Amino acid sequence: MAQDKLASRYAKAMLGFLKDPDRVRLVIRELSVFAETAESHSELKYVLTTELFSEKERLDVLEAVVRRLNVSEQTLRMLRLLSNSRRLKETDAIARKLNLLLLEAADVVPLAVCSSAELESIEKKKVE
Numbered sequence: 762m763a764q765d766k767l768a769s770r771y772a773k774a775m776l777g778f779l780k781d782p783d784r785v786r787l788v789i790r791e792l793s794v795f796a797e798t799a800e801s802h803s804e805l806k807y808v809l810t811t812e813l814f815s816e817k818e819r820l821d822v823l824e825a826v827v828r829r830l831n832v833s834e835q836t837l838r839m840l841r842l843l844s845n846s847r848r849l850k851e852t853d854a855i856a857r858k859l860n861l862l863l864l865e866a867a868d869v870v871p872l873a874v875c876s877s878a879e880l881e882s883i884e885k886k887k888v889e
Contacts, residue, residue, distance in 0.1 A: 764854055771848065772858035775839060782863060784835060789860050791836040796853035798830065810850045819844055 779785045799806045808814055808822050823844050827837050843849045864871055 764851060765858075767848070767851055768854035768858040771843070771851070771855045772862050775855070775859055776862050776866075779835060782867070785859065785863050787833055788836050788839060789856050789863070791830070791832040792839065792852050792856035792859070794830055795826070795832065795836070795840060796856060798826065799849070799852070806850075809844070810847075812847070816845065819849075823849070 775788065776785060779788060799809055805822070805826065809819055814822075820841065823840055824837070827840060832840075840849070840852070843852060843855070848855075861871065
C-alpha cells in the first residue's frame with residue numbers, strides 16, 4: 762500500500778513535469794528497462810539500493826548504467842531524483858503507475874482478460 766502511494770506521488774509529479782505524451786511514453790519505456798536491468802543483476806541492485814555506498818558512488822554507477830542503456834536526458838533526471846531520494850528500488854512501480862496515469866489521461870482503461878482455457882494466437886489477437 763505504501764509503495765503504491767509513493768509510486769503515485771512520483772508518477773504524478775513526472776507526468777506534470779514531462780507533459781508531452783510522447784515524452785512520457787519514452788520515459789516509461791526507459792524506466793522499465795532500467796528497473797528490469799537492475800532487478801536482473803543482484804550486485805547492481807545492491808549498489809543502487811543500499812546505504813553502504815555514498816550518494817556519489819551510487820550516482821557514478823547509475824550514470825554508467827544509463828550510458829549503456831542509452832536513455833534520454835529526461836529519464837536520467839528522473840533516475841537521479843530517485844537516487845537522491847533513495848527510491849531507485851521503486852522505479853518499476855513508478856513506471857507502471859506513470860503508464861496508468863497516461864492511459865487515464867487519454868480516457869483508456871486497461872483491461873486484463875482471463876480464460877479458463879489456453880487461447881490460440883489468432884484468438885488472442887481478436888481479444889487484443
